Amino acid sequence: MLPSNNHPTSLVSCASAGKILVFPLDGSHWVNMKVIIEELHAKGHEVSVVRAADSWYISEKSPLYTSVTLTGSNGFKENFETYLSPQLEIQLQDRHSSFWTRIWNLSQMRKMTVDQFSQFHKGMSEMIVNMFEDEKVMWYLREAQYDVVLTDPGIGGGAMLARHLNVPLVFNVRWTIQGEAHFLIAPSPLSYIPFTATELTDKMTFPQRIKNVVSYVMGMYTLSAITQPHYKPLVEKYIGPDVDYSTFFLDSDIWLMRNDFVFEFPRPTMPNVIYIGGFQCKPPKPLPAHLEAFIQSSGDHGVIIMSLGTLIGTLPQDIVEEIAAAFAQLPQKVLWRYVGERPANLGNNTLMVDWLPQNDLLAHPKTRVFVTHGGTNGVQEAIFQGVPVVGLPLFFDQPDNLSRLRAKGGAVIVDIAMLDRHVFADALMAALYNPSYRENMQTLSRLHRDQPMKPLDKAVFWIEYVMRHKGARHLQTHANKMSWFVYHSLDVIAALLSGVLLVTFICVSTIRLMWKFVFRKKVKHE
């Protein structure tokens, strides 16, 4: 399918304007990418976006970009529809289960996650094949002479495209195909750097450190086992033999990392990693009149905001009723985003809505607590506005996001499988009435806001930097080009040890020879 040009300003060129090719990841990652595209568009750059014909979030027509639509599906929406509800169900089964059933559930959950990732990468690899096979699209992309490829390394298509087109590469990244992006580029001692999905912190006990190392080894093996079958033949065909898929993820000139060290634990980093955490956060807009009136009616008690994101529409009715019961006990008002059936026991203090202006609400001075599933955006907005969090993590990076906030004293986490009205009310009461949660979130907010440059401006600066200088290879370490054997100096250590052994052997042999010589002489003399 030929690209549809609906970019109204594509003919308006300014001195520093450039051509940017975006290969985004669908779903919530697109929401983030779009924030950066809006800013690039406002700066006069020409943006093209590669999308699947049946893309879930990425619309074909936009005033912000020209879309380059590929034939076929990327399987993104089906993936979520197929796996998310059953996964939540398994998690919730733990509510009424014995220890052994829970162990069984865990193994089922793991199997399902592996299946889901495998299906995800199947869809993504098919999308990449559709791209490389579409001669018209490839001709268009080659002819367009882009200045930079901007992509989300949750999939490798953008990096492969950048190498194919020989164009500089910028990552807008939270996770790579191999898990936490830092593990790919920066030294990551497992003694204080928690691996993905472990919910550990930078301060670990001995058993936690064992868990971390085992999780890392199993995680890396599983990820490689899931992805290699899908991508290996594809790389061989379109890029060349003897190219490892993982090397595409070392190509990037700049990594725009969607976190920072107010949120993330401090750890080694690299010169080409730029932290843009909270780049999507904006000053609040005034609230609609009915919401403002509802909030003002809360008096000094203030309001609680609850939203579990857009992926999970509904929860089992018994859980919804437990949550409603806990809210009903409180003197605060509650604004709850929920699209399922209204629970019968909803309190008078609780307003259920289909949608809410989350950032504007979090910025409201009467907001006391934010109940969230722990998606990166929500957590970053809570930090930006300094609001204490009660976390109900469900999938993906949500448990890890919330465990970071808990470690920094800003969040209480409730296991949804263990949730009842008492557990939930206790968590809410802690976040409401223990002043440390608010103080800690306010400190994080102050630190986050105190930066030499706003995160979104930083993102745009470095994309434009790569365009100005045709890359930023001078910021990539030489480590990227070394085998693990050389990187860890194992050959040098072996050589030095051999040297020491050789010298020892020669010394010992010489002494023995001399000894024999003296001894033989003695024997002769006697």
Next chain:
Amino acid sequence: MLPSNNHPTSLVSCASAGKILVFPLDGSHWVNMKVIIEELHAKGHEVSVVRAADSWYISEKSPLYTSVTLTGSNGFKENFETYLSPQLEIQLQDRHSSFWTRIWNLSQMRKMTVDQFSQFHKGMSEMIVNMFEDEKVMWYLREAQYDVVLTDPGIGGGAMLARHLNVPLVFNVRWTIQGEAHFLIAPSPLSYIPFTATELTDKMTFPQRIKNVVSYVMGMYTLSAITQPHYKPLVEKYIGPDVDYSTFFLDSDIWLMRNDFVFEFPRPTMPNVIYIGGFQCKPPKPLPAHLEAFIQSSGDHGVIIMSLGTLIGTLPQDIVEEIAAAFAQLPQKVLWRYVGERPANLGNNTLMVDWLPQNDLLAHPKTRVFVTHGGTNGVQEAIFQGVPVVGLPLFFDQPDNLSRLRAKGGAVIVDIAMLDRHVFADALMAALYNPSYRENMQTLSRLHRDQPMKPLDKAVFWIEYVMRHKGARHLQTHANKMSWFVYHSLDVIAALLSGVLLVTFICVSTIRLMWKFVFRKKVKHE
């Protein structure tokens, strides 16, 4: 000795003004520190500077700061006067020596360097004792209630003082007492990160990597052996037993690193390291009329600027004559800063001066080449102005600085021991007429200048940040608090290996038992 208050603006306070205690290193490091103090003073902060009574570079009276003068000497000036000339002499002996003499010279040179460092740390530790023993000074420092201590970790006095006063700490750092500062805080794989004083790059051959590992092991041992005797008793007395001197260098909230990744090879770094390389570089001022006239007289050929810094006043006369002869051959004009005897063969094209405005000259469009000893300031100014370099390294970090510039294609290095008119003229001709040197330096200049924030503004921002937030401990990794054994997960690896061995042992034992059982049965049956 009580502090002399000659700080004219110390009573002018503005909303964000704070109190800063500076514990600088004497000599050329002070020149750098003073640039930052000037900026802090201009922003309305109150600065106190700790200095020895006989300080070499740090004057007692200044409109910029209140000085806190300690009794006694820091031995800084004598150290340079005692060691520098003999060291240069040994280096120059190589000119007319056999291979074996040169090996001997090398060992002499090493011995002298160790002596020099030992004397240096003796002087510095005496200065620290003078401080802690001076009750009036300590009372003054405690009462002043500083917001931050700013120090150069080339010595540990500032860090010890910050811990004693319980005040946040900022390092303005090029080297620490343990050598290259990065080796102390960031993972530094020796496979691509050259150790101090090796002149290696990030791309090493196998023998070079062996050299790097051996240099690291020897260097760390030597540095520890030199410093421990001087500082161990001192730390025990003034801070407490069981405190290792090296831990003071992990206290720093922020490291203002006097380089960047235009100059330095890309390598792992840490969240609390801020790169301020080139912070001292300024836009040029107009030249004095006689210099401008001299430069203009060079026509299209342009000028060569030569300066070997302020430490070495004079060179042996035969070398000076060789340099003069090489210059005399060229069509360029030459501006040469030299305070020794004029060589008889000085060319008509060469103007010898006692002092020259280096930065202003390097910025001149007619400047073609900069001949320098490779001090950090000169190299940074050459990068800032994009001027090709001919390097004559003499001491300290000069060979390392120049080898970085050579690796990036901007410098030719001449070994002063091998220098004659032909060798030197060849180097000059290369830098003058091979366009790649200028192109590479211009590229470095463009990259260096293209930053979101000027390096000096960055330095001030982060010092003020530490004052605003009373530290920046959230940017320090937990690695600082771990033993090397735990840091490298050696206990976890041991536990996991033991586990595997135990399981293997149980399996093998069980099989053997069963085997025996079956075998015995068989025997019985037969």
